Amino acid sequence: MYSVELGGVTKRYPGGGRDPVVALDDIDFAxxxxxxxAVVGPSGSGKSTLLNVLGLLDDPTSGRRLLxxxxxxxxxxxxxxxxxxxxxxxxxxxxxxLPTLTAVxxxxxxxxxxxxxxxxxxxxxxxxxxxGDRLAHEPAELSGxxxxxxxxxxSLINEPAVLLADEPxxxxxxxxxxxxxxxxxxxxxxxxxxxxxxxxxxxxRYADRVVELTDGVLAGSAAERRSMxxxxxxxxxxxxxxxxxxxxxxxxxxxEQTTGGSE
Amino acid sequence: xxxxxxxxAVAMAARNLRxxxxxxxxxxxxxxxxxxxxxxxxxxxxxxxxxxxxxxGDVGTQVVLSxxxxxxxxxxxxxxxxxxxxxxxxPAVVPLYTDNAIVEGTTDRSFATVYGVERPALAFEAAExxxxxxxxxxxxxxxxxxxxxxxxxxxxxxxxxxxxxxxxVLVGTETFxxxxxxxxxxxxxxxxxxxGYDQVLIVADSGAAAGAAATAVRERVNARQERVDVxxxxxxxxxxxxxxxxxxxxLLGLGGISLVVAGVSILNVMLMSTVERREEIGVMRAVxxxxxxxxxxxxxxxxxxxxxxxxxxxxxxxxxxxxVVVATPAVDAxxxxxxxxxxxxxxxxxxxxxxxxLSGAYPAWKAANERPVxxxxx
Numbered sequence: 004m005y006s007v008e009l010g011g012v013t014k015r016y017p018g019g020g021r022d023p024v025v026a027l028d029d030i031d032f033a034x035x036x037x038x039x040x041a042v043v044g045p046s047g048s049g050k051s052t053l054l055n056v057l058g059l060l061d062d063p064t065s066g067r068r069l070l071x072x073x074x075x076x077x078x079x080x081x082x083x084x085x086x087x088x089x090x091x092x093x094x095x096x097x098x099x100x101l102p103t104l105t106a107v108x109x110x111x112x113x114x115x116x117x118x119x120x121x122x123x124x125x126x127x128x129x130x131x132x133x134x135g136d137r138l139a140h141e142p143a144e145l146s147g148x149x150x151x152x153x154x155x156x157x158s159l160i161n162e163p164a165v166l167l168a169d170e171p172x173x174x175x176x177x178x179x180x181x182x183x184x185x186x187x188x189x190x191x192x193x194x195x196x197x198x199x200x201x202x203x204x205x206x207x208r209y210a211d212r213v214v215e216l217t218d219g220v221l222a223g224s225a226a227e228r229r230s231m232x233x234x235x236x237x238x239x240x241x242x243x244x245x246x247x248x249x250x251x252x253x254x255x256x257x258x259e260q261t262t263g264g265s266e
Numbered sequence: 267x268x269x270x271x272x273x274x275a276v277a278m279a280a281r282n283l284r285x286x287x288x289x290x291x292x293x294x295x296x297x298x299x300x301x302x303x304x305x306x307x308x309x310x311x312x313x314x315x316x317x318x319x320x321x322x323g324d325v326g327t328q329v330v331l332s333x334x335x336x337x338x339x340x341x342x343x344x345x346x347x348x349x350x351x352x353x354x355x356x357p358a359v360v361p362l363y364t365d366n367a368i369v370e371g372t373t374d375r376s377f378a379t380v381y382g383v384e385r386p387a388l389a390f391e392a393a394e395x396x397x398x399x400x401x402x403x404x405x406x407x408x409x410x411x412x413x414x415x416x417x418x419x420x421x422x423x424x425x426x427x428x429x430x431x432x433x434x435v436l437v438g439t440e441t442f443x444x445x446x447x448x449x450x451x452x453x454x455x456x457x458x459x460x461x462g463y464d465q466v467l468i469v470a471d472s473g474a475a476a477g478a479a480a481t482a483v484r485e486r487v488n489a490r491q492e493r494v495d496v497x498x499x500x501x502x503x504x505x506x507x508x509x510x511x512x513x514x515x516x517l518l519g520l521g522g523i524s525l526v527v528a529g530v531s532i533l534n535v536m537l538m539s540t541v542e543r544r545e546e547i548g549v550m551r552a553v554x555x556x557x558x559x560x561x562x563x564x565x566x567x568x569x570x571x572x573x574x575x576x577x578x579x580x581x582x583x584x585x586x587x588x589x590v591v592v593a594t595p596a597v598d599a600x601x602x603x604x605x606x607x608x609x610x611x612x613x614x615x616x617x618x619x620x621x622x623x624l625s626g627a628y629p630a631w632k633a634a635n636e637r638p639v640x641x642x643x644x
Contacts, residue, residue, distance in 0.1 A: 051643075055639050058552070060552060060637075060638050060639040060642075061637075061639045080557065081556065081557070084551065084554055084555075084556050084557070085554070085556075087552065087553070087554045088553070088554020088555075089554070091554075092553075093549075093552050093553060095549070095642070097545075099545065099546075099549040099642075101546055101549070101550075102285070102546075103278070103281040103282055103284075103285055104278075104281070112550065112553060112555070113553040113554045113555065115274050115278070115555070116271075116274050116275065116555060116556070116559040116562075118270070157553065158553075161554070
């Protein structure tokens with residue numbers, strides 16, 4: 004069973020003109036427990052949209068979405084919020100810690116409004132990420148690497164199935180970025196699927212698998228692996244690759260291709 | 267929904283308010299001024315009404331009947347008085363002869379109303395001497411007349427050329443009444459040589475009883491013929507009280523305007539603060555904090571501003587009112603300490619908190635319902 008799975012997911016946004024913008028075009032994606040998947044691609048290729056759809060922050064226009072085998076394609080706002088708290092951890096490029104809360108309180112934020120006190124678990128997590136002496140510090144008193152460690156600890160407070168990271172090393176120097184990636188290694192060792200969207204070549208080195216997203220179409224190792232497993236479907240893999248080749252990396256979405264893709 | 271659900275929200279709200287102290291203090295100050303205005307103007311109106319109530323006193327408990335000259339009735343006969351007594355029942359019925367005369371003391375003279383009354387104790391109260399059960403001899407002098415002439419019990423006054431000994435001086439009423447006992451001298455009925463009474467005074471225990479008596483007279487004594495004019499002071503008292511109610515409402519409304527302004531300032535502060543914290547709120551929503559909890563945090567912020575401003579404003583009102591009472595001897599401290607003024611303090615306190623919550627509601631709702639994916643897009 005995959006931790007998170009997308010089947011034939013398309014995401015369209017209403018465009019400025021007549022044609023909608025297709026951010027994700029018939030995507031098949033899955034991550035296993037304990038797998039670290041890096042999603043790379045040029046700006047505007049739909050990486051953030053993919054992460055938002057995976058993270059239940061945004062709904063797909065069509066296709067299926069599963070979280071630990073449960074269909075979560077169409078949930079109400081409240082159900083999505085609950086599912087995020089239950090199964091998903093987020094790590095952002097800008098850390099996104101609340102400035103008024105201490106490290107421990109930031110880590111416990113997802114559970115702050117629930118009965119019961121999770122600060123013990125928050126302290127444990129911070130200890131594990133080497134911040135045992137920074138528990139009562141506010142974000143302003145922490146370095147970038149420390150903030151991102153607090154953010155990772157926060158993403159793990161509810162023992163999620165998936166950790167979604169948006170440019171987790173984007174605001175960090177190389178050494179700090181490397182140490183953060185080393186933390187992801189430990190996270191995935193606990194059976195959490197890690198999906199990181201990144202520009203950073205360093206992340207690709209740490210990932211088990213790298214998939215490339217170009218103009219809303221997935222390519223790379225995921226597609227290759229599936230085509231290899233599925234014997235005699237070289238043509239199918241070729242189809243998946245084709246649109247990316249047609250538009251080229253970083254190219255604008257071709258309206259004709261858009262309509263073709265949605266048919 | 268239990269209060270414990272609000273505790274983390276209130277704690278988080280308190281920290282958010284501390285983040286921008288100047289802005290918070292200014293918003294609190296706005297509510298504080300609004301509450302001060304509502305409470306102090308409310309109390310002012312109430313004190314005015316209480317003062318007026320005091321001045322009008324028990325006038326509202328009296329009904330004055332006089333012969334209806336339009337119907338050709340020149341005076342009220344014993345029969346009329348009997349039928350009035352039967353009609354009103356419980357309240358005391360005091361028929362009066364009325365005349366005007368020059369009253370002379372030892373040194374001064376004064377123009378006074380002279381009444382002939384048989385049972386003065388039913389309607390009046392003596393400050394000096396004793397009111398006889400049946401008035402058979404001597405003069406009962408109103409407070410102002412006694413004061414002007416410089417006479418007391420045992421002195422002799424000259425009423426229209428007749429020497430009469432003063433047997434009692436009435437308590438000054440300082441109230442508005444058509445009988446005006448302060449400026450009158452009361453003689454026994456035997457001093458008058460008249461066919462009938464010029465006025466009949468009905469003295470009831472309460473304004474309601476007076477009103478009922480007036481109605482009874484209209485319905486029963488005047489049933490066949492409009493024999494008496496009913497002058498009911500209760501109606502005037504009602505009108506005066508109505509005026510003070512209106513004045514009080516008007517003053518509260520004035521104070522309310524400043525509270526509305528304070529509400530707008532909270533609205534502004536909360537909108538600004540939620541726009542500034544858009545990303546933070548987006549993060550909270552992304553990591554699984556429910557819309558309701560986000561709403562609670564923001565409502566708690568607005569509510570805290572309102573509550574803090576209201577509490578300070580209420581205390582300030584107490585101080586200001588106390589200072590005014592101390593500085594102005596004309597203000598009767600008893601009226602200010604009247605428990606009904608506490609009601610205005612509570613009202614203002616409640617308004618302050620309510621304004622906070624009300625003006626925080628829209629920004630809170632707006633922020634809580636923003637899609638986290640929009641809020642996080644930076």
